[in-house]
Amino acid sequence: MSQEGPVWPGLPRGGERRDKRTREREREREREHAPEGGSAARGRTERAKTAPRAPAAAPPQESAQRPRDPRRDELRVFGFNACLAAFAARPDDLRKAYLSASRMGALRELMAWCVQQRLGYRVVEEEDLARLAGSQHHEGVVLDMRRPPERALEPFLAGLDPRAPACLLWLDGVGNPHNFGALLRSAAHFGVAGVLLPQDSPLALSGAACRVAEGGAEAVPLVRLGEESDAVATLRAAGFTLAATLPTRAQSLFDAALPARTVFVMGAEREGMSSALLDRCGLRLTIPGSGRVESLNIASAVAALLATWALRCGEDSR
Numbered sequence: 001m002s003q004e005g006p007v008w009p010g011l012p013r014g015g016e017r018r019d020k021r022t023r024e025r026e027r028e029r030e031r032e033h034a035p036e037g038g039s040a041a042r043g044r045t046e047r048a049k050t051a052p053r054a055p056a057a058a059p060p061q062e063s064a065q066r067p068r069d070p071r072r073d074e075l076r077v078f079g080f081n082a083c084l085a086a087f088a089a090r091p092d093d094l095r096k097a098y099l100s101a102s103r104m105g106a107l108r109e110l111m112a113w114c115v116q117q118r119l120g121y122r123v124v125e126e127e128d129l130a131r132l133a134g135s136q137h138h139e140g141v142v143l144d145m146r147r148p149p150e151r152a153l154e155p156f157l158a159g160l161d162p163r164a165p166a167c168l169l170w171l172d173g174v175g176n177p178h179n180f181g182a183l184l185r186s187a188a189h190f191g192v193a194g195v196l197l198p199q200d201s202p203l204a205l206s207g208a209a210c211r212v213a214e215g216g217a218e219a220v221p222l223v224r225l226g227e228e229s230d231a232v233a234t235l236r237a238a239g240f241t242l243a244a245t246l247p248t249r250a251q252s253l254f255d256a257a258l259p260a261r262t263v264f265v266m267g268a269e270r271e272g273m274s275s276a277l278l279d280r281c282g283l284r285l286t287i288p289g290s291g292r293v294e295s296l297n298i299a300s301a302v303a304a305l306l307a308t309w310a311l312r313c314g315e316d317s318r
Contacts, residue, residue, distance in 0.1 A: 075147040076207045078133035080106075083141045085215030087113075093146035097121035098132055103140040137211060147205065150197070150224040153231055157238045160193060165260035165313045167306065168240065170196040172277055173268030174298060175203055181212025182299035183266075188216030190306035194223045196231070196263070232280045235263055244273065244281035245305065247295035253285045253305065258312045264305050269298050 074095065077086045080103070087094060087110050097114055099107055101123055114121040129138040160166055169192055174180060180203060187195060197203055210217045225231040232242065241259040244250070245266055265281055267273030278284075287296060287304050296304065 073147050075145050075205060075210070076133065076142060077145050077210045078129075078135065078138040078142045078207050079211030079214070080139040080141055081214045082210040082217065083110075083143045085218045086143060086145055086210070089218040090145065090148065093148070094119060095144040095146065097144075098124050098129060098142040100124065100126055100129060100140040107141060133207060135208065135211075139211075148218075148222075150204075150222045151194070153196070153223055153225055153234055156194060156221065156223050157234065160238075162239070166193045166240075167261075167309050167313075168192065168194050168196055168235075168263040169302065170198075170242070170263050170265040171201070171203060172198060172265060172273040173201075173271055174266060175201075175268070177206045177208040178212050179297070179299050180206075181209035181217070183302050184209065184213035184220055185216040186299065186303040186306055188213070188219035190310050192220055192306065194221045196223050196225055199225050199227065228277060228280075241283060242281040243283035243285050244278050245301060246272070246284055246286050248286060250284035250286040252288050253308055254288065256283065256285055258309050260313050262309060264302070264309075266298055266302065 077083050091113055094110075094113070094117075096119060097107075097110060099111075099121065104111065104123065111121055113119070124132075126140075129140065129142055130136050132138070132142045167190070169183065169187060171180075171183070174183070184195065186192075205217055205222065235242065238261070240261045240263050242263045242265055243258070245264060264285075265273060265277060272278075285305075287301055289296070295301070
């Protein structure tokens with residue numbers, strides 16, 4: 001035992017007088033060990049009042065009344081020519097722009113528009129553009145645009161000159177965005193009036209398709225069809241002939257008399273088109289070749305079909 005004597009819990013060492021701070025600490029310990037209903041209980045009550053409540057369970061959502069996701073109405077366009085064409089055709093649909101420092105000179109007009117309209121634009125690094133585009137092929141610019149609306153068949157046809165030649169593409173089963181972009185580029189080059197998409201097709205405009213189209217996505221309307229039989233009847237009433245494209249057992253494209261108002265129906269490269277749609281086509285065409293390969297891919301086939309149609313229908317079709 002030391003000379004200072006034992007140290008008892010709760011008593012001052014060496015006969016020291018308890019100062020005010022010591023007394024406060026002792027009272028605090030007493031409150032912590034007080035029986036239920038005393039000051040400690042009151043402290044727990046106060047803490048319970050101030051403690052955050054568990055979040056209430058969210059009410060069940062009604063899917064039928066769920067608001068539309070605004071992101072579905074936006075399209076992220078990338079690629080220099082695709083972005084230039086989108087901005088030139090629909091400047092009011094621009095939401096935000098991202099560009100590399102190397103593109104600032106070429107995109108002065110776009111940047112000035114953003115400042116005038118109080119839209120955000122950012123100069124970012126190449127890796128940021130790749131992340132935004134989801135591709136290394138951004139070519140120094142990415143735009144967030146409002147998605148152009150798809151058209152309905154009947155009002156679309158009503159807007160065409162009924163006396164003029166016109167060519168349409170019907171895409172049945174096509175799903176690859178790069179093929180879609182290549183189709184749109186050829187369609188824009190040869191003056192196709194519109195691209196028809198089946199009612200249940202998931203195919204829609206995407207950033208990748210826009211880039212491959214090199215501006216063609218802004219030049220060719222997309223038309224969403226209704227019931228297949230109704231769409232065929234409406235096209236026939238407007239003077240169009242449906243021409244199925246097949247790899248074999250069909251009339252040669254180079255020998256066929258192509259109508260001035262033609263709908264080329266394209267199926268998926270492997271599965272082809274549905275048999276019901278094939279039966280509704282008035283023509284069946286094939287593109288003859290050397291036989292060293294089974295057929296052209298769909299993008300190349302469309303280019304050959306449209307070039308032949310444009311040549312047959314003369315200057316008025318271009």
